[in-house]
Amino acid sequence: MSSGRILPTRIGRAGLSLLPGIERLYRGSDNGLDQLALMPTLLLICGALRQGSLNRKLLVAAGQRWPGDTVMADLDMPLYNGDIEEAEGIPEAATRIKRQIEAADAVAISTPEYNQSISGVLKNALDWVSRGEGNPWRDKPVAIMSATAGRAGGARAQYALRLALNTFQPRLLTGPEVMVANAQKEFDSEGRLVGESYQKALEALVGKLASEAVR
Numbered sequence: 001m002s003s004g005r006i007l008p009t010r011i012g013r014a015g016l017s018l019l020p021g022i023e024r025l026y027r028g029s030d031n032g033l034d035q036l037a038l039m040p041t042l043l044l045i046c047g048a049l050r051q052g053s054l055n056r057k058l059l060v061a062a063g064q065r066w067p068g069d070t071v072m073a074d075l076d077m078p079l080y081n082g083d084i085e086e087a088e089g090i091p092e093a094a095t096r097i098k099r100q101i102e103a104a105d106a107v108a109i110s111t112p113e114y115n116q117s118i119s120g121v122l123k124n125a126l127d128w129v130s131r132g133e134g135n136p137w138r139d140k141p142v143a144i145m146s147a148t149a150g151r152a153g154g155a156r157a158q159y160a161l162r163l164a165l166n167t168f169q170p171r172l173l174t175g176p177e178v179m180v181a182n183a184q185k186e187f188d189s190e191g192r193l194v195g196e197s198y199q200k201a202l203e204a205l206v207g208k209l210a211s212e213a214v215r
C-alpha cells in the first residue's frame with residue numbers, strides 16, 4: 001500500500017494481500033473491489049492532544065492500512081467534574097466521541113506512555129464516555145498500540161489501557177503488539193512510519209481488526 005494517502009482511505013486490489021481476512025471475504029466477488037458494498041469505518045483515538053504527536057502519526061499509518069473510511073477523534077474536552085456534569089450535562093466533545101464510537105465498525109487507540117501509564121487525556125475521555133446512557137464499547141472490535149520516546153515502546157501503558165477498557169467489555173485484540181520504541185526516530189519528515197518490522201506488525205494488527213469488524 002502507498003503510505004502517503006490522505007484520510008479517509010480505501011484500499012485497492014494491491015492492498016488486499018496485506019489484509020488476509022478481508023481478502024477471504026471478497027475472493028470470488030464478480031463486482032471487483034471498486035464496488036465494495038462493505039466499507040467499514042475505523043475510529044482513531046489518540047491519547048495525546050499535541051498536533052505533532054507520534055501516536056497520532058502511528059494512527060494515521062494505521063488508517064492508511066484500513067480498507068474503508070477513517071475518522072480521527074478529538075479528545076480535547078473539560079476534565080471530568082461531577083459539578084459540571086450536574087449543572088451542564090455531558091460536554092459536547094464527549095457526546096460526539098461517544099457517538100463516533102457507536103457508529104464505528106472498529107476503534108484503534110494509540111496511547112502515549114506517561115510515567116508508565118496512559119495519559120490523563122485518554123483516561124478523562126474514557127470516563128466522560130462512560131457517563132450517561134449506553135455503553136458504545138460493548139463488543140466493539142478495538143486494537144491498541146503505542147509510540148513512546150522510551151525503549152519499552154509503551155508496554156506498560158498498553159497494559160494500563162487494557163485494564164481501563166476491560167470494564168466496558170470491548171472485543172479487545174490481544175495482538176500482534178505494536179509498541180513503537182524510540183518513536184522520534186521511527187517516522188520520516190512526512191510523518192511516515194519507516195521501520196519495516198513496525199510496518200509489518202501494524203499491517204497485521206490492522207488486518208486482524210478489519211477481519212473482526214466485518215465478521
Ligand SMILES: Cc1cc2nc3c(=O)[nH]c(=O)nc-3n(C[C@H](O)[C@H](O)[C@H](O)COP(=O)(O)O)c2cc1C
Nearest residue numbers: 048053054055056112113114115116148149150151
Ligand atoms: C508527563 C510525561 C511522562 C512520560 N513518561 C514516559 C514513560 O513512562 N515512558 C516512556 O517511554 N516515555 C515517557 N514520556 C515520553 C513520551 O513517550 C514522549 O513524550 C512521547 O512522544 C509522547 O507521545 P506523543 O508523541 O504522542 O505526544 C513521558 C512524557 C511526558 C510528557
